Amino acid sequence: MKGIGTDEKAIITVLTRCNSAQRLEMAIKYKTMFGKDLIDEFKGELTGHFEDGVVALMMTPTDFDAYSLHKAMKGLGTDEFILIEIMCSRSNDDLKAIKEVYEKKYKNTLEEDLKGDSSGHFRRLLVSLCQAAREEPCAIDAGRATKDAEALYQAGAKKLGTDESTFNMIMSSRSYPQLVATFDEYKKLSGHDIIDAIDKEMSGDIESAMKAVVKVARNRTAYFAERIMKAMKGLGTDDIHLIHLIVSRVEIDMQDIKEEFFKSYGKSITDWLQGDLSGDYRRLLQSLVA
Numbered sequence: 251m252k253g254i255g256t257d258e259k260a261i262i263t264v265l266t267r268c269n270s271a272q273r274l275e276m277a278i279k280y281k282t283m284f285g286k287d288l289i290d291e292f293k294g295e296l297t298g299h300f301e302d303g304v305v306a307l308m309m310t311p312t313d314f315d316a317y318s319l320h321k322a323m324k325g326l327g328t329d330e331f332i333l334i335e336i337m338c339s340r341s342n343d344d345l346k347a348i349k350e351v352y353e354k355k356y357k358n359t360l361e362e363d364l365k366g367d368s369s370g371h372f373r374r375l376l377v378s379l380c381q382a383a384r385e386e387p388c389a390i391d392a393g394r395a396t397k398d399a400e401a402l403y404q405a406g407a408k409k410l411g412t413d414e415s416t417f418n419m420i421m422s423s424r425s426y427p428q429l430v431a432t433f434d435e436y437k438k439l440s441g442h443d444i445i446d447a448i449d450k451e452m453s454g455d456i457e458s459a460m461k462a463v464v465k466v467a468r469n470r471t472a473y474f475a476e477r478i479m480k481a482m483k484g485l486g487t488d489d490i491h492l493i494h495l496i497v498s499r500v501e502i503d504m505q506d507i508k509e510e511f512f513k514s515y516g517k518s519i520t521d522w523l524q525g526d527l528s529g530d531y532r533r534l535l536q537s538l539v540a
Contacts, residue, residue, distance in 0.1 A: 256295045258530040266537035270310045299489045300531040306497040316351040323367040330455050331491055337379045338462035345382035371414040372455040378422035385425040399435035412451040426467040475511040482526045500538045
């Protein structure tokens with residue numbers, strides 16, 4: 251970045267060959283040597299979605315999730331996509347770390363901000379998930395799976411209207427393997443998939459969030475592959491969400507997501523990016539998923 255112009259190719263090469271810990275160390279050394287904040291330097295030199303991607307890479311995964319949640323709720327309007335993606339897919343340990351960073355950085359609890367920016371049954375689910383108290387995986391309790399399946403059936407298909415509180419309690423507290431067993435029992439009992447029941451009984455953000463829990467429980471990598479596809483499919487690209495999905499998963503399970511994406515859609519993420527993006531922004535994301 252010194253002198254006339256900026257060497258974007260060098261920035262891409264250096265940042266995408268490092269992990270988040272190394273990038274953080276790089277920022278510390280930069281400030282020590284030059285007395286300037288590296289992120290501020292990037293913001294001053296770069297523009298557009300390329301800038302967004304580079305700045306995102308300069309945060310740890312936990313910091314980036316906390317930042318993204320705050321940004322999703324800041325100002326007018328709420329980015330429910332981000333709220334659902336993070337709150338419905340992160341582990342208990344992830345959520346506890348995110349809550350700690352969020353409160354320290356933004357001087358308010360994540361739970362209070364979620365309450366203020368959501369409503370109804372969607373808010374109740376977010377608050378439940380924010381407790382980071384989902385049961386950890388252990389041996390499947392077949393009897394409990396049958397009992398929970400019956401409770402879901404009675405709360406939805408067998409009831410005039412829907413008892414969302416029953417769905418909330420089971421979806422937010424059971425371990426993912428236990429949920430999968432419950433969904434299998436539900437299909438035996440009702441003759442249709444739990445996704446079909448949610449489609450029929452719910453709408454809006456609570457429908458999207460409940461479906462996200464189901465998909466994460468069944469196959470987390472397939473869930474993220476689908477989200478990446480939806481961010482690129484159709485007219486225009488959902489750039490903010492695409493950046494978040496790729497940057498937040500690149501050091502966790504991107505290799506698995508890439509394989510799942512190709513299996514599901516017959517084309518690599520890199521090839522989709524080639525057709526959907528351009529310039530340094532495209533090169534940055536392609537380097538991350540290479």
